[in-house]
Amino acid sequence: MIKKMYLPLLAIVVVALSSCSNKMGELSADYFTCTPQVLEAVGGKVPVTINGKFPEAYFNKKAVVEVTPVLKWNGGEAKGQTSVFQGEKVEGNDQTISYKMGGNYTMRANFDYVPEMAKSELYLEFKASKGNKVITIPAVKVADGVISTSELIGNTVGSANTALGADAFQRIIKEAQQANIMFLIQQAELRSKELKSEGIKSLKEQISAVDAAENMNINNIEISAYASPDGGVSLNEKLAGKREENTEKYLQKELKKAKVDATVDAKYTAQDWEGFQELVSKSNIQDKELILRVLSMYKDPEQREREIKNISSVYKNLADDILPQLRRSRLTLNYEIIGKSDEEIANLAATNAKELTVEELLYAATLTNSAATKESIYTKATQLFPNDYRAYNNLGILAYQAGDKAKAESFYKKAASVKASPEVNLNQGLLALAKGDKAAAETALGKASGTQELNEALGNLYVAQGQYERAVNAFGDTKTNSAALAQILAKNYNKANTTLAGIKAPDAYTDYLKAVLGARTDNSSMAINSLKSAIAKDSSLASKAASDLEFAKYVTNSDFLKLIK
Structure with missing residues (x-):
């Protein structure tokens, strides 16, 4: 009687165990770690290494599982390369995972950065099957958001020192x-x-x-x-x-x-x-x-x-x-x-530019701080001396500094058509960086040898390429927003603080970088006060700060919340 009851019971246990081995349900986020823990844009990419684990007694011996990292944000997503794993009884060339022991694996993804990724989540999505049967494994969130501080180079490069087509005036x-x-x-x-x-x-x-x-x-x-x-x-x-x-x-x-x-x-x-x-x-x-x-x-x-x-x-x-x-x-x-006195040159530039040589006319533009007056003088120079590239180049600089990239590009092209000088090439390289075209920037800067500003321009390029230590070396003691950005990204915070303090004409991004530096060094008063100053100069930085993970620790700070409203 006992023997008759034992055999059906054993069959039920075997079926139950077999049924359990087929389950492959939800995986806990505890089975996954990401490096870096908070994703960060580097050189226009968002690289991440994911270390995962299939637990013991989980992976069905006849199952095939595809794992895809997916970075999701409101209105879009980006998929990384899929990795495929197989059970012990599957014939194939993919990594085999033991049912009894489980198994570890490493995946790497490199997403093309877009600004919307600042507020995003990284998931692992699973596509599992056992023969013709589909097995559902829910997606697992493994990371939040992307720090995009490196992408500020697109803004800070606008204040980089350009290469003027200098005059050769000698009094x-x-x-x-x-x-x-x-x-x-x-x-x-x-x-x-x-x-x-x-x-x-x-x-x-x-x-x-x-x-x-x-x-x-x-x-x-x-x-x-x-x-x-x-x-x-x-x-x-x-x-x-x-x-x-x-x-x-x-x-x-x-x-x-x-x-x-x-x-x-x-x-x-x-x-x-x-x-x-x-x-x-x-x-x-x-x-x-x-x-x-x-x-x-x-x-x-x-x-x-x-x-x-x-x-x-x-x-x-x-x-x-x-x-x-x-x-x-x-x-x-x-x-x-x-030669003529400064007063004579300035007066003739305004009233009778024909009386001046090209050197005197270009020199006249250095006697004023007014962008409008400079533009007027350089325009006259292009009319009187159309075969001299310098006035076109300098008009391009004025447009670039004013944020008019299309106008700057037009003047630089005209200057290059007259003479593709190192100065013009350097300025075209900076413009390409401001437009996000790193390849064009590298090509242009490769033809800018001999310009005083070349090392600084290369520093901007290296930041855009994610080569932060190289950028810091290229900048040297240059006091610009981009130099400070490179130092922050290289975690050289003391030097970054000195650089930011030495910038002669600080703008909204100078203050924003100070705020980032304050947040990274746990100086909350510096972070909040600098952010307040940045937003006062450029109100659009409020929305940027709201989604910027550099300020994640301040999401419950009342002063911070007032600033980003």
């Missing part, structure tokens, strides 16, 4: 004019022929013109008298000195006659080896390299002269073609041209 331009008086061998007398040469005539005319001009000054007139390096040091010492003396007497007489008061500085060189070497190196004379080698080997002037004379094949050419050019007095008029 004082130094000029010089030279003329030579040539001498016969071993003579110091000034010849009438030389004093009537076109060079001397032109020099005297220029001296008088500079002296008479209101916007010119004579600094001095230099006399440098020389003797050629042949004939011995003692002879040449006297000869060069006499040439200097005679030339100075002549010049002083001419200055007195022209009623010009100018400083005359005179000197002489007994043996002009430097001039000799220069003339030989530029000549096509035979054995030129041998002569130059002698000059480099011997420093004693007499030995140099002997060695060169020993090269009998070329010495006659030297005596005929080179040495006569060294028997001279060189007169140099050093003077300066004094």
Whole structure:
């Protein structure tokens, strides 16, 4: 009787156990961990690593389970790559999970960031089957929201330092004019022929013109008298000195006659080896390299002269073609041209820009802080000097700083069509970053070598690419919003605080970054006060702060709640 009852009971237990092994119901969130625990946008992506576990006595031996990470927000979702798992009795190449022992697994997802993800939830969705039978496993929520602080680069790059098409204006331009008086061998007398040469005539005319001009000054007139390096040091010492003396007497007489008061500085060189070497190196004379080698080997002037004379094949050419050019007095008029004053330039830029050079007109724009006045000046520059890229570039900067990306792009393209300069390329790179096009930004900045602002611009690019430490190094001690953002993302909070305090023209995003820094360093007064200042400057930041997980700890703070309403 007992045996008859035992067999049906055993069958019921086996069926029951078999039925239990087929269940594969709801999974607890405790079986899953996410890294990072709070999702974060990095370089335009939201990366996450999910470590999951199928518990013991759960995975049906004949089941196949597909697991897909899905990031959901109001009105949309993004799916990651699906992973497939199989039971012990399934023939396939997917990861096998033991029914008795269960099993661990790791999944990775990398979602393309969109702003709506700030208020989102990460789920794991399951699609399970046993043969033709569908098994329902409810989705499991494994994470909340996405920290999107890195995406602020799209806003902070707008205050980055751009590359101006700078003017080359010089108020004082130094000029010089030279003329030579040539001498016969071993003579110091000034010849009438030389004093009537076109060079001397032109020099005297220029001296008088500079002296008479209101916007010119004579600094001095230099006399440098020389003797050629042949004939011995003692002879040449006297000869060069006499040439200097005679030339100075002549010049002083001419200055007195022209009623010009100018400083005359005179000197002489007994043996002009430097001039000799220069003339030989530029000549096509035979054995030129041998002569130059002698000059480099011997420093004693007499030995140099002997060695060169020993090269009998070329010495006659030297005596005929080179040495006569060294028997001279060189007169140099050093003077300066004094440009227009700032007041004159600013007035002409406003009333009669045609009277200004392109350098003066571009310089005029630096004399005002008014964006409207700068725009007017640069516009005139494009009209008067259409083949100069700088005014178009600078108009693009004004548009960029005003937030008009389309207008900035138009001006930058025009500037590039005139000349694709490093400055234009850098500005186009910053604009591409502001538009979210990292590939175009990288290409443009790769052509911006030589610009002072390049490291800073690259810092902005590295933030956008998620390379935070590299960005911090590129920024150095630059005091901008983007530099502070990089330091916050790299968790270098002390440096970020110093940077934010040093920004010369803080804006709404400067304050917003201070608020983020305050929240991350548990400085609630800094967080709330800075956020208040940011919203006062830009009211749209209230809604951003409301969904920003950087401020999650303040969701019950009454001061915070008042700000985001």
